[in-house]
Amino acid sequence: MEYKILSNGVKMPQLGYGVYQVTKEECERCVLDALKAGYRSIDTAQSYFNEEEVGNAIQKSGISREEIFLTTKVWIEHYGYEASKESVEESMRKLQVDYIDLMLLHQPFADYYGAWRALEDLYEEGKIRAIGISNFYPDRMIDLASFARIKPMVNQIEIHPHNQQIKAKEWNEKYGLQLEAWAPFCEGRGGMFEEAVLEEIGAKYGKTTAQVILRWHIQRGIVVIPKSTHFERMVENFNVFDFTLTQEDMDKIATLDKKESSFFSHYDPNMVEWFVKMVEERKKQHDSSKEKKSW
Template sequence: MEYVTAHGARIPALGFGVFRMSDAEVEAVVPAALEAGFRHFDTAQIYKNEAALGRALDAAGAKRDELFLTTKVWVDKYAKGQFAASVDESLDKLGVDKVDLLLLHWPGDSVPVPEQVALINEVQAAGKTRFIGVSNQNVSQLRESARVSPAPIVTNQVELHPYIDQSRLAQAAQELGIAITAYYGMADGAVPKDEALQKIGAQYGKTAAQVALRWLVQQGYIALSKTARPARVAENFDIFDFTLSPADMQIIAGLSRPDGRIVDPKGLAPDWAA
């Protein structure tokens, strides 16, 4: 496993995400993920499967001190009292006394970013998370979060795959010492079917999916992989025994396009150009 370090947080560069997975799928696949080598697990309140993840990790005998657990607070909890109570509920479902990383899930358009940041800092000060971060923030929001937060913002979790150019955001994050965590790395199923990525993978004896994950990790990003099929878990983890050439990295970066963004919910997403 490779690691990404940001403001004292040492985060496994490859994580296992459980977005859009049922309780049954989570409980079936997590043992395979642990066996493959995954120790970084990413969930969220809105996924409705925190409890399933907690049960699966416990049933598999996972050692808490070997895990890096991330969850996210949903936008309807961005209020005094509600925020902390929702985190308590998440911890209870996960079966832990604190998570390793707590994120603000979306910036939304009703609660100012400084107020959100103040709430998550209160939770960290109360010892309920080791580190804090944000998700789906644009450049200006990320700069504002870093400026007003008493505790360091360690990551911004955003959509990132070969078809979207996030270089401007990545540059700002680097200047702030903030890690980028990539979700939707498979571009909702487009990556495994991509002929250019398949061709690159053939040179290394790897799949298109493995190439895309390696491309993310090789740039210093934290990549979240996901599969509900236990048989596919080992493939997702098997990306640390090869290095993409500079030419291949450039080819993959060249796949980005203006309409590459997939996730852009109204009322939750910011102005991405800001």
């Protein structure tokens, strides 16, 4: 395993396992498999609705808490100071831990300053070892990094060969944030696993396209958290520390950059409205389930 040292000195594994879109039913088995395959860093989020299953797997694995680097994320409907603080406590209950290694603000919308102040306080209380952000593009990242009391240590954004984030990488490095790639394989969209350039490079080293992609991220100094529900793929994705891409390989992969999101743009007003509506819907559901409980 290779590690990155965050700006506050915390050591973070450069390869972890992500559980977005892993169902509640499958999550415990998947995390146990990932730990068996050798992963010691797990990335979940309040909005993935599987923190409890991640916690169960960690408990059942028998691996000591200190050996695991656990990341989760505060979802927008929990933004604001008080709600964020409560939601972090709730995440810790679900994950069955008394500290979190890395807590991220999931999206740059709503009262993220209030939420950030909550993370700053929990960090200083020793309940979170590192704090960071996700989906903060350079404009919002610079704003928060400049005006907040404590600078974020990590920024988790979409990065893969079709969206290499060259500019964002420069800005995050300038402000001392460690970049972490979500969807390191672009979830297989846009023919990512069939890219001829990646297949050709892989053939030279006896490696798969997936392994070439992860190695490329690692050599760029980026933290990766690939997801798979298949044990063989978890093992495959973990075996990326025994070969090195040449500068020529890296240059060839650089030509695959389409310089735009393969998912959606955080700058698109329609997308921001979609987030607003989703939060309103979830709040309504939450309030009506609270009403039912009090009957």
